[in-house]
Amino acid sequence: xxxxxxxxxxxxxxxxxxxxxxxxxxxxxxxxxxxxxxxxxxxxxxxxxxxxxxxxxxxxxxxxxxxxxxxxxxxxxxxxxxxxxxxxxxxxxxxxxxxxxxxxxxxxxxxxxxxxxxxxxxxxxxxxxxxxxxxxxxxxxxxxxxxxxxxxxxxxxxxxxxxxxxxxxxxxxxxxxxxxxxxxxxxxxxxxxxxxxxxxxxxxxxxxxxxxxxxxxxxxxxxxxxxxxxxxxxxxxxxxxxxxxxxxxxxxxxxxxxxxxxxxxxxxxxxxxxxxxxxxxxxxxxxxxxxxxxx
Numbered sequence: 001x002x003x004x005x006x007x008x009x010x011x012x013x014x015x016x017x018x019x020x021x022x023x024x025x026x027x028x029x030x031x032x033x034x035x036x037x038x039x040x041x042x043x044x045x046x047x048x049x050x051x052x053x054x055x056x057x058x059x060x061x062x063x064x065x066x067x068x069x070x071x072x073x074x075x076x077x078x079x080x081x082x083x084x085x086x087x088x089x090x091x092x093x094x095x096x097x098x099x100x101x102x103x104x105x106x107x108x109x110x111x112x113x114x115x116x117x118x119x120x121x122x123x124x125x126x127x128x129x130x131x132x133x134x135x136x137x138x139x140x141x142x143x144x145x146x147x148x149x150x151x152x153x154x155x156x157x158x159x160x161x162x163x164x165x166x167x168x169x170x171x172x173x174x175x176x177x178x179x180x181x182x183x184x185x186x187x188x189x190x191x192x193x194x195x196x197x198x199x200x201x202x203x204x205x206x207x208x209x210x211x212x213x214x215x216x217x218x219x220x221x222x223x224x225x226x227x228x229x230x231x232x233x234x235x236x237x238x239x240x241x242x243x244x245x246x247x248x249x250x251x252x253x254x255x256x257x258x259x260x261x262x263x264x265x266x267x268x269x270x271x272x273x274x275x276x277x278x279x280x281x282x283x284x285x286x287x288x289x290x291x292x293x294x295x
Contacts, residue, residue, distance in 0.1 A: 014067065015085065019060045022049050024068060027078035028086040039075040092148030093129065109156060113141075113249045116200065122248075124160060126151045131163045133248065139198040141248055164247050171220070172228030174209050175289055184213030188225050188288035190269065191261060195219045204254045205261065207288055223257040223271055225288040231280050232273070239276045251275065267291055 015021060026048045030040060040048060042061070051057040065071060068082040110121040115135035122141060124133045129147060134140035144163045151159050170180040171188075179186035190207035199219070207225055210217040226232050227246060232253070236246055245251040258272045267283035283291045 014063050017060060017063075019049065019051060019057070020064055021085075021089075023061060023064060024078065024082045024086050025089075027069065027076065028083055031078070031083065034077075039072075039077045041075055045076055088147075090149060111157065111160070116250075116252075116255065124156050126156065126159055131159055133160060134198075134200055139196075139200045139202075141200040160248070161242075161244050164244050167247065168228040168243050171209070171225060175225065175228075175287075177287070179211040179214060179216055181216055182211060182214035184211050186211040186216060188220070189286065190222055190288065192219055201252075201254050205259050221254040222259045222269060222284075222288070223253040223273075225284070226271060226273075226282050226290065227253065229282070229290060229293070231282075231293045235273065235275055235278055235280050239278065241275075 023045065026045060027040075030048075034040075042058075045061070046054065046057045049057065051060075061069065061076070064082075066079075068079050068085070070077045070079060108123050108125040111124045111133065113122045113133075114120065115122055115138055117138045118135065120135055120137065122133055122135055124131070126132075126146065129145060131142060131144045131146040132140060133142035142160070142164070144167055146159065146163045146166075150162055154162070173180045174186050174188050177185060177187060186209070188207050188209050190205065192206040192208045195202060195206050196219070201221055205222045206219045207222045208217070209220050224247065227243075232246060233243070236242060236251075239251075241251055246253050253273065256273060256275050258274070260270050260272075262268055262270070266285060268286040269284040269288075271282040271284065273280045273282070278295075280293060280295055282293045285291055
């Protein structure tokens, strides 16, 4: 077992007790208030968590230091790790299934968007923390991990919109070399020789999004590597279209763009986006970073 494995297991072990998790929730709930007042003392935090036994509470609070909680001048502050754990639990991405989670599942239904190959209406579903949009015969147009919280009290169209907006932000970070999930070193690269048979867009050139640290690795159309770029968002907005249109439907970037690869060092690729008599040209390097763009 490596030192990293030991550290990870120790952190998980600390979080197996309900009282410790309640401490993290209590500190997270004080986050906004603490900036204008102060973080809680031992007694204030114990009262907020609802533990009468001082010795028992002290033991659990000590177990959370210094990985998740800091003590400064007699007051207790959450570390970023604590806040992210609380956010993950509330988003529904961490922990066992809870009563009501099944309400987040959205049964398969048709949406107002056609398959690019057979003109059938695409179907969308949300289940098992995954948004899927695709054609029953030709595969997936969108397959994106989406936490249960995103699907609660939202229609399937709203889930699609927020997921695609999140993906555009992810791509923007990847262009800058940052993994949107673990903050590790990540990249976009091309060319990619093959994609899964279940992908709807099977006749366009693909790149690869990958992180050096975590699980992130998937094929992405090269035209989609400019998602989230201000010039792309302005182009679509000027045409009365939004982020969803850039990834799904007849105005999908992969369908309204001409992608050419070069054997030269720079630019390594050129993307010409044609949308309603408007054109924007992007020059990319081998990591899909935008070297230049012009109308």
